[in-house]
Amino acid sequence: MPAANVGSVIDHEAEIERILDGPPGRLAFRALCGVLGRAGSPGPLVERCEQRLAVWPDEVREAPWSWLAALHAGHSRPGWRLARSIALKSLHYSTVDPPFPDPLTQPEFRAITGLDLGSFAADQLAAVVRDLPHWESLRSLRIGFLTEMDGELVADFAAAPGLARFEALNLIDIHEDMWHFEKPPFRPPAGRPLRLRHAGLRAPDLVSLLRSDLVPRLRSADVLVCSAGEARDLAACPELAGVERLAIGFRCGRNGSQPLWEPFFGNVIAEDDEAAEIFFGQADLSGLKALTLQGTPMGLGREGLGARGVAATAGLLPQLTELTLTQLPLGDGPLTRVLGALDPERLEKLALVDVVATDVTAAAFPGSFPRLRRLDLSRNQLTGAGARHLAAEVRFPALAHLDLSGWTSSPYYSRPAVQPIGDDGARAWAGSPHAAGLKSLNLSATGLGSEGLLALLHSARLASLAELDLSGNRLAGWPADVPLPPTVRTVDVSDCGLDDNAIRALTSSGPTPALTAISLAYNTIGTAGAQALAVWDALPGLWQLNLYDNVIGDDGLTALATSRAAQLLVELDLQQDCWNSARRPLAEPLPAEVVDPASFPNLDAIFLGVVDEYHGARYSSGFPPHVREQLATAETTRPELVAFLTHLELSEQETGTGGDRDFRPTAAEKHREHVAEAREFARRMREGAPG
Structure with a gap:
């Protein structure tokens, strides 16, 4: 649905209704709050939004880091009343986190129901414990990487x-490898039952809660098991029969060896296999519907349980509606047996992620999955043949989310892990009858080129697609007149x-009435491209525009x-990154029009300047030091810019050329090398020669 009356004048109430009628999401929530603020936040309109938002998940009603930074700088956003969670950490280089929220003195936080404190956040947890009586609505808390020093x-x-009112609590991150530290015990007092429906804990802590009858409502658990004895103790808890969702990471042994910067099969840990056999052989999991087995990354491979461990789940698999296996050294043999044990008539979600699946695994998929809505086969070794088989030979009438991506990050200092389905795989899915219901499609880092892109854009099958990820592919251009x-x-x-x-071809290709967010980061967009974006008919409806590390000049x-x-x-x-050969000189300020409130009147976050990704440093805020200080203290400066400028950790420099490590001159050649390497590795894995 197109944006309502965008331009110099917006019908605020119509725009709010348009957002509320659309799908829930973090960005949608921020867009709604921005328009609500511009409308003056009248009481009846705020109340109407509050009523309509009641059906949105609390986690998407998230106040971003920029709101927290603005509040610390003295500017309260009107959307705080509607927020139910907070992004406490910034994902941007050398940005400083504001002081931890204080619900006693700041009423903005009293409606918050969930906090994700992140990793190694003992100070933040201490603040929550101290102020728990004032977190009136808090029902969910997550923290990872606590150590024995936090006992x-x-x-x-x-x-x-106050713990008695919590419904969800994670004191572990299921991805933790447990190599370097122990966990402190978590032992609530006996005789005080908890309302927890979800708990994320070390196995001994979960055993203690179950045996003490402290969590009679528990239906979901994340657990780390660090020995065969822990696996046996946990399996002996009859209360597990009431658990419907279980994510388990076995951390009973370690290897750690890896080839330097080469893809490899990974390390099977015999101790993990043994613990898995004990646990799944003895536990009563009769109520389980969703199972996750989580290994750990090891360089360009993975480490954890192998064929024996996953085989121990065979008796459990037919009852599952969801199965996730991730970062495990499994390969085609164990995976084909897993597929044979599942009940395709029952399954709604299947994620086999980074488990060394090849086209052999794809060929083992049964003929029909009538209820499957999510299929994630990312970070494996499928080629076009495997993607073709899935698109043409397996029925997915309910499929809404498909992920066949590889893995990609910064092109300056990391190398992608390509899943080489290429143009062949993209064409197969563009023409597949099972693509008709797709809402999201991820083909990032798959060796996709211009032919595959053209097939996707011409596809009449993708009539419901809402999310498309093509990042990390050398598209090199955009087809003319193909929207x-x-x-x-x-x-x-x-x-x-x-x-x-x-960019000229993209912006002139035709209408994009539903588009709300686009990431164009790490491309070579210059002044002419920015001028094309300025007149793009999609721009009035965008909520997010990511132009990170392009080469755009002042004009x-x-x-x-x-x-x-x-x-x-x-x-x-x-x-921009400091190695961008066309980056802005450090002492040269951005044009004043960029930060003029009239230019982007709905912004709640803006990110400017020059960073050093490799060292995680920042060399510029987009303005020389004296200009930055003036902007940060001026009453006329927009709040989101003040929030950004006052929450930076700067290693300011006045000069510096950079550019001799720009990835762009060799990007196409390196991409070809990475795709060729991925195809060769996929061949070796198919032929059972892990090396």
């Missing part, structure tokens, strides 16, 4: 009366080799800002 803190938390699917809401074409000509930035078209944009990223 007293965890004991205080376990004894806190994005009209239903697409978010597009990621980061690091795709797009230049000004490609392009000014054109984008002065077009006044981006009336609904809530987040804009114009940062």
